[in-house]
Amino acid sequence: MALTIEDFTREYSRIKTKRLSFFLVAVALLIVLAMVGITLGSGNLSIMDSYSALWKGFMPRLSGLISWILTGSWAETVSDTPEIVIWDIRLHRILFALVAGFGLAIAGTIMQGILRNPLASPFTLGISSAASCGASVAIILFAGVTLVSGNLLVVLMAFAFAMMASFIIYSMARHKGLNSSSLILAGIAIMYLFSAITSLIQYFGSSDQAAAVVYWMFGSLEGTTWPKLFIVTAVIAILTPYVIMRAWDLNALAEGDEIAKSIGVPVERTMTVFMMISSVITAVIIAFTGTIGFIGLVAPHITRMAIGNDHRWLVPASGLVGAAILLGADNLCRTLIYPSVIPVGIMTAFLGVPFFLYLFLRRGDTGW
Amino acid sequence: MVVVSVNDLSYTYRKKPVFSGISFEAAEGEVLGLVGPNGSGKTTMIKCIDGILHPQGEVRVFGDPISSLHRMEIARRIAYVPQSFPEGLSSVVFETIMMGRRPYLNWQTGPEDEEKVYHAMKMLGVEDFAFRKIKELSVGERQRVMIARAIVQETPIILMDEPTSSLDVRHQMEVMEVARNLAVEKNITVLISLHDLNLAARYCDRIVMFKEGALYGFGTPDEVLREDVIEQVYGIEARIYRDGDCPYIIPVRPVSRGRTEE
Numbered sequence: 001m002a003l004t005i006e007d008f009t010r011e012y013s014r015i016k017t018k019r020l021s022f023f024l025v026a027v028a029l030l031i032v033l034a035m036v037g038i039t040l041g042s043g044n045l046s047i048m049d050s051y052s053a054l055w056k057g058f059m060p061r062l063s064g065l066i067s068w069i070l071t072g073s074w075a076e077t078v079s080d081t082p083e084i085v086i087w088d089i090r091l092h093r094i095l096f097a098l099v100a101g102f103g104l105a106i107a108g109t110i111m112q113g114i115l116r117n118p119l120a121s122p123f124t125l126g127i128s129s130a131a132s133c134g135a136s137v138a139i140i141l142f143a144g145v146t147l148v149s150g151n152l153l154v155v156l157m158a159f160a161f162a163m164m165a166s167f168i169i170y171s172m173a174r175h176k177g178l179n180s181s182s183l184i185l186a187g188i189a190i191m192y193l194f195s196a197i198t199s200l201i202q203y204f205g206s207s208d209q210a211a212a213v214v215y216w217m218f219g220s221l222e223g224t225t226w227p228k229l230f231i232v233t234a235v236i237a238i239l240t241p242y243v244i245m246r247a248w249d250l251n252a253l254a255e256g257d258e259i260a261k262s263i264g265v266p267v268e269r270t271m272t273v274f275m276m277i278s279s280v281i282t283a284v285i286i287a288f289t290g291t292i293g294f295i296g297l298v299a300p301h302i303t304r305m306a307i308g309n310d311h312r313w314l315v316p317a318s319g320l321v322g323a324a325i326l327l328g329a330d331n332l333c334r335t336l337i338y339p340s341v342i343p344v345g346i347m348t349a350f351l352g353v354p355f356f357l358y359l360f361l362r363r364g365d366t367g368w
Numbered sequence: 369m370v371v372v373s374v375n376d377l378s379y380t381y382r383k384k385p386v387f388s389g390i391s392f393e394a395a396e397g398e399v400l401g402l403v404g405p406n407g408s409g410k411t412t413m414i415k416c417i418d419g420i421l422h423p424q425g426e427v428r429v430f431g432d433p434i435s436s437l438h439r440m441e442i443a444r445r446i447a448y449v450p451q452s453f454p455e456g457l458s459s460v461v462f463e464t465i466m467m468g469r470r471p472y473l474n475w476q477t478g479p480e481d482e483e484k485v486y487h488a489m490k491m492l493g494v495e496d497f498a499f500r501k502i503k504e505l506s507v508g509e510r511q512r513v514m515i516a517r518a519i520v521q522e523t524p525i526i527l528m529d530e531p532t533s534s535l536d537v538r539h540q541m542e543v544m545e546v547a548r549n550l551a552v553e554k555n556i557t558v559l560i561s562l563h564d565l566n567l568a569a570r571y572c573d574r575i576v577m578f579k580e581g582a583l584y585g586f587g588t589p590d591e592v593l594r595e596d597v598i599e600q601v602y603g604i605e606a607r608i609y610r611d612g613d614c615p616y617i618i619p620v621r622p623v624s625r626g627r628t629e630e
Binding site for chain 1: 468473496
């Protein structure tokens with residue numbers, strides 16, 4: 001039976017509807033996870049206490065923000081304890097998990113797309129091990145163990161090393177002609193190099209310092225603050241629309257360099273831009289959180305399986321999935337062995353690895 | 369009217385010349401066959417014409433040097449059907465074909481894009497696979513999907529790199545018919561590299577014959593496909609019969625190497 005044009009357009013709009021529904025379900029899931037997350041944690045707040053404190057604190061802070069924008073001075077708000085717990089401890093952490101998960105997933109999607117490799121992610125390319133190396137240099141050689149999470153130097157060094165790694169990978173690959181397999185190989189080389197440097201530095205550090213480095217490498221949302229959230233959100237909010245706008249270029253690059261060129265993509269320049277964008281997004285997140293793995297790998301895969309490979313939808317949707325995974329994992333971290341909190345990087349690995357294997361073993365088909 | 373002109377083109381890969389000093393041209397609405405043994409530079413030539421590789425010498429498209437054109441402008445003039453499909457590709461058939469609309473799309477696809485994709489699928493007989501994944505298709509089906517994509521790109525020039533090499537006889541002829549029809553009905557210039565000399569003889573207006581990176585012959589099938597030329601280029605003894613208007617080549621046996629190398 002031959003497919004008529006009516007069948008074709010009908011089926012095509014069914015696919016579009018499916019993508020939209022996936023989108024809406026992901027957004028709904030995020031809202032639920034955030035609403036659950038706000039009620040979790042220390043402070044002995046009931047669910048109702050949490051929500052009323054969230055509501056009560058909203059207007060004063062909004063007017064405070066407006067007056068800060070207008071006059072430059074922050075009007076002090078008087079808060080009771082539940083309000084402080086919600087607004088100064090829980091909320092920015094939840095939002096940070098959302099934004100960081102979103103960003104890591106998008107960075108992974110971009111890298112997998114331009115490198116045409118389902119295993120490409122900021123982590124397999126060595127960017128995160130470079131960030132760890134930068135952090136350990138700061139912790140051991142310069143800073144000492146105190147104030148690790150709040151230490152500006154650690155953040156800056158982690159960011160700088162992450163960017164340096166992607167620059168090195170990029171120039172090496174560029175020198176060799178910049179095809180996707182040479183980029184991956186360069187990434188693996190970089191990963192081992194920075195891991196070795198990190199180990200060496202740890203070896204010369206004190207045991208406290210080594211412990212601080214290890215803790216940093218777990219990846220954690222413990223140290224989030226409103227200003228950190230603001231920085232990460234600003235970077236992602238600026239770069240994401242550009243990526244979505246250029247989604248056709250990602251679609252084309254996923255077909256191979258030559259085909260991408262033949263349908264009008266200036267391949268080298270476009271790859272450079274996308275490499276830069278995904279590196280900056282990754283670096284700015286993990287500089288604050290430490291190594292949070294598997295989001296950038298798993299989220300794009302789940303999304304590909306659900307809605308296919310059109311990056312116009314894949315990029316934002318996998319961002320939402322990544323946000324849901326990181327927030328869900330962090331919610332678990334804060335409840336599993338309450339009152340202790342497990343670093344979220346450990347949890348994402350525990351959730352991610354079996355899930356990843358399951359995807360491969362069950363289907364042998366992960367959308368690639 | 370000359371649409372593609374190749375002037376004194378040379379390409380060197382890792383210090384080894386792939387071809388050198390090649391000149392020929394293709395006219396509007398012409399099917400031009402590129403033939404020659406394996407490794408004689410056909411694929412490289414096609415990539416140079418599309419500006420994917422950067423040779424010495426000059427390729428002009430509608431009078432403009434290809435090196436002076438922006439990629440998007442090239443994509444509006446030339447569509448390219450590669451010989452093989454890259455690994456790791458998993459898109460759905462209609463999305464792969466829709467990619468050919470990219471030079472005209474901003475972000476959203478419209479009903480007319482969908483219509484064009486459908487008609488191209490229909491033309492190549494792949495409409496029933498529209499929602500299947502590329503990697504579920506046979507090699508021949510993929511080949512036809514790639515040609516459909518070139519068609520929706522709506523360019524005045526289409527380059528096809530051995531589009532028939534993995535197809536059965538019927539599909540080979542169908543692809544050549546499509547190429548012929550594009551040339552005759554839409555005045556598209558089709559440059560097509562082929563291994564099958566009889567397909568070249570039957571469907572091409574003119575033929576460029578390569579031998580070891582040099583141009584060995586350029587002209588109509590009758591001018592180029594002669595027994596002596598085939599023996600020199602391919603090292604085989606062949607007999608030429610006539611079938612209607614075109615020569616028909618029957619390979620007989622390989623000749624000993626000594627005779628081909630003078």
